[in-house]
Amino acid sequence: MAFEPKAPTIDIDPEQVAPDTFVIHSVQKAVGVPLFVQLNSLVIKGREPIIIDTGTRANRTKWLSDVFSLVEPEDVRWIFVSHEDSDHVGNLEQVMTACPNATLVCDWAVMERFSNFFEFPVERCRWVEHGESFDIGDRTLRVHRPPIFDSPSTHGIFDTSTGVYWAVDAFATGIPDANMDLHDLNYDDWAEGMGFGAFDGVSAWLPQVDPKKFNAAIDTIANLKASCITSAHSPVLRDTLIDRAFARLRELPFIEAPLPPGQSVLDDIIAAAAAAPE
Ligand SMILES: [Fe+2]
Ligand SMILES: [Fe+2]
Structure with missing residues (x-):
């Protein structure tokens, strides 16, 4: 069956976070919890x-419009996944077609894991590994x-010219209001959200980690002294929020894993869907 998104994403315009650097926002309602x-x-x-990164299929029209309001497709030189x-x-697939001058930067693992779904144009690809850099004309990533x-x-990607770090799925948290800035969220709710996001959204393996090794991995990123941390699943982190976010990460191997919504929540979702007008 063809996928047709039933819960349209909420429109939020791109946010400039540093010179020439923009977060493309997409927000949707969380499944079974009163969060976005x-x-x-x-x-x-x-x-x-x-x-x-290239956004979601559910938000395709807005995502393509947001991205190409900032840059002409033929000017795009790099696509990083x-x-x-x-x-x-x-x-x-849409940006690789729309941007014929772009090189796709990824690695062996992305290509190996995703080539059952996407036909990689290998002559347009470049592999990078952790600790490596690549140059995009006026800056090194x-x-x-x-x-x-x-x-x-x-x-993840660190822009050495602006200090912006792309943290991918790290620092994920739900937010009670689609437009909410992290500064408007009280710390306890944010900490709880990061715990839930980490365990149930990103890293269920956290209780198994050696805290010493985990802290060393955190130190590597904290020592970048990022001016701003951008995440796929959090509002932008700036200022004192950055240190607090790293401190919260260090606690995660020791917290009790939050319980994800169970069958009773799914029952409620099914009942609500059945009661909704066509
Ligand atoms: Fe992910
Ligand atoms: Fe993600």
């Missing part, structure tokens, strides 16, 4: 513009895996 989830991506409009989850590759992730292929 962001599904963001990033555009850097430098000398050789780059699109970092952090990993192969549907909320990061939702419009990959370094590849650093975020401390928590939900695919082994996950690669």
Whole structure:
């Protein structure tokens, strides 16, 4: 059956977070909990513009319109895919077609895991690994895996010219209002949301980690001293929120795993769907 999104995403315009750097926002209602989830991506409009992750299929029209309001398709020189989850590759085929001058930056694992679904034009691809850099004309982007992730292929990106870090799925949190800034969220709710996002959205393996090794992975990213952290699933983190977010990450191996919504919640969803007018 063809996929037709029933819950349209909520329109929020792109947000400039640094010179030439824009978060493409997409927000949708969370399933079974009274929260909203962001599904963001990033555009850097430098000398050789780059699109970092490609949004969701459900938000295709708005996502393509937002991205190409910032950069002409033929000017896009790079498309970076952090990993192969549907909320990061939702419009990959569309941008690869629309942007004939773009090179697709990914790695072996993305291609290996996703080639059952997408025919990679290998002559247009480039592989990068953790710790490597690539140049996009007026800046160097370094590849650093975020401390928590939900695919082994996950690669984050650090822009050495602006200090903006793309954290992919790390720092995920639900928000009670689709337009909410993290500064408007009280700390306890944010901390709880990050715990839920980490366990049930990103990294259910957290209780198994060696805290010393986990802290070392966090240190690698914290020591970048990012000016701003952008995440696919959180409003932008700036200022004191960055240190607080890293501190919260360090607690996660020790917290009790939150329970995800169970069958009773699904029963409610089914009942609500049955009662809704056609
Ligand atoms: Fe993911
Ligand atoms: Fe994601």
